[in-house]
């Protein structure tokens with residue numbers, strides 16, 4: 001995972017609410033056993049026609065979307081299936097951040113683990129972003145701020161631990177492995193005691 | 198006096214290896230890790246790349262369900278699996294389980310089935326456990342008073358390597374369901390009505406606890422249907438306090454505690470329900486006695502109306518308009534006019550024996566309407582065997598429906614069991630997202646009773662017409 005500090009990019013805007021992970025990557029592409037190469041199937045059913053040709057009016061197929069690293073989506077993006085293939089596909093396509101007013105729980109978790117920054121902003125900032133597709137904006141992870149020229153910076157919530165991992169490009173497994181002694185201690189307690197609460 | 202605690206808090210605190218701090222999330226121990234062919238390959242690869250072992254093979258159980266075929270000749274007869282990549286994924290799971298010492302209930306195992314059906318059947322799903330799986334409908338297991346939720350593949354790797362997860366403590370939401378469900382109204386209708394009420398993100402950040410008279414009156418299989426769809430409201434998990442119904446279900450199951458261990462377990466389990474006066478972060482109310490059979494009309498499970506109702510007229514909302522365009526339905530029209538091409542009875546929501554019995558009761562002595570393709574897929578091989586033992590397969594076949602081997606099948610169409618472009622399917626599964634059951638497929642979610650009644654008429658039908 002590459003460290004993330006500041007992401008500066010134009011935005012791609014998909015205003016639909018409740019964009020579920022079945023749309024981000026349809027199930028028929030999940031028979032893969034690797035993480036790479038899913039970018040071409042990102043939003044496949046919205047992006048290609050029945051013959052597999054790109055639909056010219058779909059936002060990701062438009063020339064202005066090329067090279068954009070920030071996706072602004074309607075409320076509750078990532079709901080539905082827990083498939084990590086969704087952030088894998090977004091990252092493989094080149095996205096580094098997802099911005100919305102609400103990001104579904106498991107998708108948010110999965111994104112954090114793949115260097116895809118989930119950014120939950122206030123309604124006013126979101127409304128501005130929806131109204132100004134393609135705007136060049138800046139997301140500063142160290143400051144936990146989304147910055148738009150001429151507006152006050154919009155803070156976004158991010159847990160200290162996730163921020164540390166993303167800023168340093170380290171994954172969480174190392175930390176879990178370092179808990180070995182505590183895990184062993186827990187395991188040695190009889191299940192009775194553990195489960196009775 | 199210790200302060201009163203919720204069911205969730207009791208299970209959570211008993212599994213904290215290290216508590217949450219300002220800088221770090223909690224480290225939570227996992228009692229049962231279920232895994233399947235679709236969300237595990239990359240996790241096993243990670244273990245291999247880092248030279249890690251599986252920490253607790255004894256707490257890990259694998260099966261195959263998502264991309265497996267449902268045709269008997271492909272499961273048992275050696276006929277080739279149609280989709281090459283699916284066949285490869287299945288072989289990969291076999292190899293991974295052999296290499297890392299994971300117990301696998303494989304293709305021809307009589308105990309194979311949808312991962313959320315077999316856990317309870319085997320009795321490995323138990324009150325007070327923490328249960329995870331790389332699958333969002335892991336919430337199903339919460340019906341037993343377990344804390345159960347779906348995780349991504351990176352987290353599958355974390356659990357394989359450490360038997361632990363990093364977790365931020367969720368908030369609690371009490372869902373108080375008063376009254377009793379009227380005849381012909383099912384647990385599926387109850388959960389669809391709830392999602393319609395609180396919305397598809399109404400549970401985000403919460404663990405739900407379903408409570409109240411209506412919940413206590415549900416059978417174990419009905420409780421699983423309710424908890425299964427907690428994720429459809431965005432919730433981290435759904436839970437129901439264990440009681441005599443839970444214990445009766447588990448008693449004698451192959452992997453439930455036996456003898457003295459059973460008595461000890463019972464004592465622990467009886468202490469789990471939320472204490473009187475325990476405080477939830479939020480509460481919502483629902484009156485079961487006022488519910489009707491429900492059906493979805495749109496492209497998420499929150500877009501739901503009674504089968505006797507009309508599609509709402511909400512023109513001008515672009516998201517609503519897009520859903521109506523996709524569904525080819527007209528706002529303001531009765532949903533009962535909607536035609537049906539396909540009926541699917543199955544999935545981890547409604548693929549258990551009681552669900553098949555309910556559909557068979559409606560279909561007995563009747564036939565599926567001309568032009569309607571009905572597929573019945575048991576949730577597990579055990580469900581299939583039990584259904585056949587009481588002749589349900591004969592009822593389905595006689596009505597003109599297809600009867601298959603178990604698996605996820607048309608719930609997500611990964612194995613080639615799909616709904617055609619533009620076709621309408623009534624499905625007893627849990628997601629009506631665009632393309633969920635096949636490219637361009639239009640899904641209406643409902644109970645097994647409503648699905649069977651609609652199959653007979655060839656359009657959306659109130660099952661109570663056939664249940665009197």
Ligand code: SF4
Pocket residue numbers: 262263311312313332334544545546604605608609626627
């Ligand atoms: S039946 Fe459907 S929802 Fe359930 S585990 Fe299988 S694919 Fe997921």
